[in-house]
Amino acid sequence: MSLTVTVLLAVLLHGCVTLASDPDPVRDFCIANTDSATNIPCKNSSDATVEDFIFSGIKSRGRFSETGLASIPVNVNNFPGLNTLGVSLVRADFEAGGVNVPHFHPRATEVAYVLEGKIYSGFVDTKNKVFAKVLEKGEVMVFPRGLVHFQMNVGDKPATILGSFNSENPGLMKIPAAVFGCGIKEELLEKAFGLTVKDISKVRKNLHFVGSINLGITCFSVACLPLHADSNMTTNISPTSIVVEILRDDNYDDWSACMKSYMLAQDLWDFIDPADHQEGDQEVDSKTWRKKNAAALHAIQISCSPHILSRIRSIVSAKVAWDTLANSQQQLSPSHEVQSVESELSESSQSSGFVSNEMNGPLLTLYKHAHNGDWDAIKNYLSQYPDAIRAIIKPYGGTALHVAAFAGNLKVVEELVKLMSEKELEIQDDEGNTALSFAATVGITKMADCLVRKNKNLVTFVDKDNSIPLVEACLASHKDMALYLYSVTPVEFLFQDNGIHGSRFLQSAITARMLDIAFDFLHRFPYMTTTKNGVSGSNPLMALSTMPALFHSGNRLALWQQWIYSCIPMEPIATIGDNFSIYMPDEGLSGSKNITLQVLSKLHGFAINLLTFLGIKQIYDMKKIYIYSNKILRCTCEYVLNLDLEELLEANIRGAFHSGVKNGMVEFVIKLLKTCPHLMVSTDVESRHLFMSSIANRHDKVFNLLYGLEASKAPFVSFKDSSGNTLLHLAAKISPPSQLARISGAALQMQRELQWYKEVESIMNPKDKDLHNYNDQIARELFTHDHKDLLVKGEQWMKEAATSCTVVGALIITIMFTAVFTVPGGNVQETGYPVLKDDKSFKVFVVADAISLFSSSTSVVLFLGILTSRYAEEDFLESLPTKLIFGLSTLFLSIATMMVTFCAALIIMLNRRLEIVIPVVLLANIPVTSFMLLQFPLLV
Numbered sequence: 001m002s003l004t005v006t007v008l009l010a011v012l013l014h015g016c017v018t019l020a021s022d023p024d025p026v027r028d029f030c031i032a033n034t035d036s037a038t039n040i041p042c043k044n045s046s047d048a049t050v051e052d053f054i055f056s057g058i059k060s061r062g063r064f065s066e067t068g069l070a071s072i073p074v075n076v077n078n079f080p081g082l083n084t085l086g087v088s089l090v091r092a093d094f095e096a097g098g099v100n101v102p103h104f105h106p107r108a109t110e111v112a113y114v115l116e117g118k119i120y121s122g123f124v125d126t127k128n129k130v131f132a133k134v135l136e137k138g139e140v141m142v143f144p145r146g147l148v149h150f151q152m153n154v155g156d157k158p159a160t161i162l163g164s165f166n167s168e169n170p171g172l173m174k175i176p177a178a179v180f181g182c183g184i185k186e187e188l189l190e191k192a193f194g195l196t197v198k199d200i201s202k203v204r205k206n207l208h209f210v211g212s213i214n215l216g217i218t219c220f221s222v223a224c225l226p227l228h229a230d231s232n233m234t235t236n237i238s239p240t241s242i243v244v245e246i247l248r249d250d251n252y253d254d255w256s257a258c259m260k261s262y263m264l265a266q267d268l269w270d271f272i273d274p275a276d277h278q279e280g281d282q283e284v285d286s287k288t289w290r291k292k293n294a295a296a297l298h299a300i301q302i303s304c305s306p307h308i309l310s311r312i313r314s315i316v317s318a319k320v321a322w323d324t325l326a327n328s329q330q331q332l333s334p335s336h337e338v339q340s341v342e343s344e345l346s347e348s349s350q351s352s353g354f355v356s357n358e359m360n361g362p363l364l365t366l367y368k369h370a371h372n373g374d375w376d377a378i379k380n381y382l383s384q385y386p387d388a389i390r391a392i393i394k395p396y397g398g399t400a401l402h403v404a405a406f407a408g409n410l411k412v413v414e415e416l417v418k419l420m421s422e423k424e425l426e427i428q429d430d431e432g433n434t435a436l437s438f439a440a441t442v443g444i445t446k447m448a449d450c451l452v453r454k455n456k457n458l459v460t461f462v463d464k465d466n467s468i469p470l471v472e473a474c475l476a477s478h479k480d481m482a483l484y485l486y487s488v489t490p491v492e493f494l495f496q497d498n499g500i501h502g503s504r505f506l507q508s509a510i511t512a513r514m515l516d517i518a519f520d521f522l523h524r525f526p527y528m529t530t531t532k533n534g535v536s537g538s539n540p541l542m543a544l545s546t547m548p549a550l551f552h553s554g555n556r557l558a559l560w561q562q563w564i565y566s567c568i569p570m571e572p573i574a575t576i577g578d579n580f581s582i583y584m585p586d587e588g589l590s591g592s593k594n595i596t597l598q599v600l601s602k603l604h605g606f607a608i609n610l611l612t613f614l615g616i617k618q619i620y621d622m623k624k625i626y627i628y629s630n631k632i633l634r635c636t637c638e639y640v641l642n643l644d645l646e647e648l649l650e651a652n653i654r655g656a657f658h659s660g661v662k663n664g665m666v667e668f669v670i671k672l673l674k675t676c677p678h679l680m681v682s683t684d685v686e687s688r689h690l691f692m693s694s695i696a697n698r699h700d701k702v703f704n705l706l707y708g709l710e711a712s713k714a715p716f717v718s719f720k721d722s723s724g725n726t727l728l729h730l731a732a733k734i735s736p737p738s739q740l741a742r743i744s745g746a747a748l749q750m751q752r753e754l755q756w757y758k759e760v761e762s763i764m765n766p767k768d769k770d771l772h773n774y775n776d777q778i779a780r781e782l783f784t785h786d787h788k789d790l791l792v793k794g795e796q797w798m799k800e801a802a803t804s805c806t807v808v809g810a811l812i813i814t815i816m817f818t819a820v821f822t823v824p825g826g827n828v829q830e831t832g833y834p835v836l837k838d839d840k841s842f843k844v845f846v847v848a849d850a851i852s853l854f855s856s857s858t859s860v861v862l863f864l865g866i867l868t869s870r871y872a873e874e875d876f877l878e879s880l881p882t883k884l885i886f887g888l889s890t891l892f893l894s895i896a897t898m899m900v901t902f903c904a905a906l907i908i909m910l911n912r913r914l915e916i917v918i919p920v921v922l923l924a925n926i927p928v929t930s931f932m933l934l935q936f937p938l939l940v
Helices: 002-019 175-180 186-193 197-206 252-265 286-302 306-312 318-332 334-352 363-372 375-384 386-390 400-407 410-419 435-442 445-454 456-460 469-475 479-488 496-511 515-524 526-530 540-545 559-567 591-614 616-640 645-651 653-662 666-675 677-681 690-696 700-708 710-717 727-732 746-763 779-786 788-819 840-867 879-909 914-938
Strands: 069-074 088-094 099-104 110-116 119-124 130-135 140-143 148-153 159-165
Touching: 069 099, 088 099, 088 148, 099 175, 119 140, 130 140, 175 197, 186 197, 252 286, 252 318, 286 306, 286 318, 306 318, 363 375, 363 400, 375 386, 375 410, 386 400, 400 410, 400 435, 410 445, 435 445, 435 456, 435 469, 435 479, 445 456, 445 479, 456 469, 456 479, 469 479, 469 496, 479 515, 496 515, 496 526, 496 540, 515 526, 515 616, 526 540, 526 616, 526 645, 540 616, 540 653, 616 666, 645 653, 653 666, 653 677, 653 690, 666 677, 666 700, 690 700, 690 727, 700 710, 727 746, 727 779, 746 779, 746 788, 746 879, 779 788, 788 840, 788 879, 840 879, 879 914
Parallel strands: none
Antiparallel strands: 069 088, 088 159, 099 148, 110 140, 110 159, 119 130, 119 148
């Protein structure tokens, strides 16, 4: 009977074990109960939720290793819903040139699908035959179970692979780590590979990064086995069943938390922290102690990467091994140092009478000295608190170096850098900023050079906004700083994370109008113009399409400015290249040389100020911007020309094109049309083609492209947008405020609106003029509705202008009429003729007086005609503007001739005394010139 019961229990237990790993179970699902201390049993099905079947851990890539690989496994350890289903997967991201070293999965076949990029992929069969090929986006390759396979990114962009396995725990053995990282005797490796002991040691030293990228490697060697094991102790333990990731230099906190939970569950934590041992617990014998110590030590050892394991390989105590790892990790972590310093400072402050509460502690003194740039005071402070140099000052969130850099105190920064290690310079504040980030923001190039010369890695640190120092310098518009950081930032770093940093840098350089830097970068790497920045999904081409001021069509130059623009010579544009040097002032110059440089600097500054005052420098800068922007556009189009349709859609070329149309950038539009002719028939989000958009936004230069289509323009003319509007409906809508502001006076704005409407109406088919949109409006009704307020403002403006000009004209009539009867020199009493009738100046006086009288009278009549107008819509097209233009012209003529009359009379009275006449004549030009300059915008 007892034998039967024993057999029955054995069968039942075997069934439970089978159920835990059967890929075809007899129940719907078996959610892993990760809270259990035993081997992942099933959770009660009634406790299952939808979250058990969803995993979001691969939405973004992991951290890249030194081989350029970032892999995220998805298995039962992090996705309990996979338990017993017999499947798992992994996301693998590759930097340009990244490698997944040769490896194999002992328990699964893998199917790899290329999501992005180009991957050289293959495997080796049991006959040592290689099956390899470059896989492109969308291609799939299978790696049979147990065969060694490999992958490498051979493209110039980051790549991504999704691998699936037919096992919930496929296992992973990486060949380099398995051979050189698990303690195999060197004598065997010498004979197997023909290597020397020195070669083997060198390989093992370099293997510290190989183990950090795998899904978990179990290395069984003499040092990794428990000292004693029996049936009561589980020895076949996978590290992934203990911790999420094996221990590396950068994940100690997560690793130690997982290890503590595991050891508490296995009743092993007493060997690590005896303080947690309960008083009531009985003493354990030496044999039991050795077993449990070995189990704890074994769990620690198999959960370490190979180069971490080398630190504790000879240790036989679990507690000593744990403490050794904790101490070594604290030495590598700046955050632990900072916490230690804060603790010491807190104790010091209490003993010295300071209250260490937020910034009221002793660090407040350091903050003030660093902010004020008082190096002597800082030096004295650090002699008392030497560890404060790397302490985080609350609530500011940064160190003294951060404070000094943000305040622009160059000397303090230079002295602090001398005292700090490279690792301490990498400390980031609460927002993720290093001291270099602040130096880039304030724009002190010498400060940045001081930091970078001490630690070149600072240029690659990213803050919480995913911004690097180079981008910060561009956003702050510090040209010299941006040039310097551009020269020291590694290009390969700008291509990481799918080129996000390179795209943001290029976009910020264009926005800050640092087009020479942007062109140099784009000239070397043209594909970056369509790379998305990862923040808003925008790209540099889209940024370029939103800046009309970078192109000639986006600026309006006066006639004299256009003449200067055409006369300014420009040097040939060249790329910056690698020959970049930063100017650093030499404080050791001799007296005479220093004076010479100061004089030359002042002369140069005077010349620049003079050119700025005359407006020449602004026009020169504008011309330089035009040249660079056109070169950037040409470089972009040359790259876009080689893209296929799918890549064009991904780069959002259509969005950039319609953005350029909306902003009236005719050069941008023409260049993209020549590169991608299909954009001519593309539409924006409102289903409007480029001519509809140009009408809606009132860009006449883009609209004029329609006349170049000749017979092929018919489809564009009869097109409707998503609201049922034709071209005429869009012309009937009121212009955007930015376009109306270009026109002086509400009446002339109304005229411009009517001109647009009439011009579009002239090209419409007669059958389309009275079409209704989806609001059941014809174009004429829409025009009247949208312009009723502008019509009222135009009438009011016109009446006020006419009234003012009528008063001025009436005064001139009165003066000129009176002047002709009070001629200078008087009249002959007998005949009544003027005494000076034969004098040339008198003849000028009479003629100018008559012209002034007649022109002012004409002006008054014209303005009276404006005041008595009916002010209908059609009157604003020609009638009212014509009267206004002629009225202002005749009024200007009357004022000018009135000044001539006055000057002629003055010459006669002073008998041509030039020392008085000439200054008076010059002063008489002031009112005439002022009137012309103020009223000229109304005439053009």
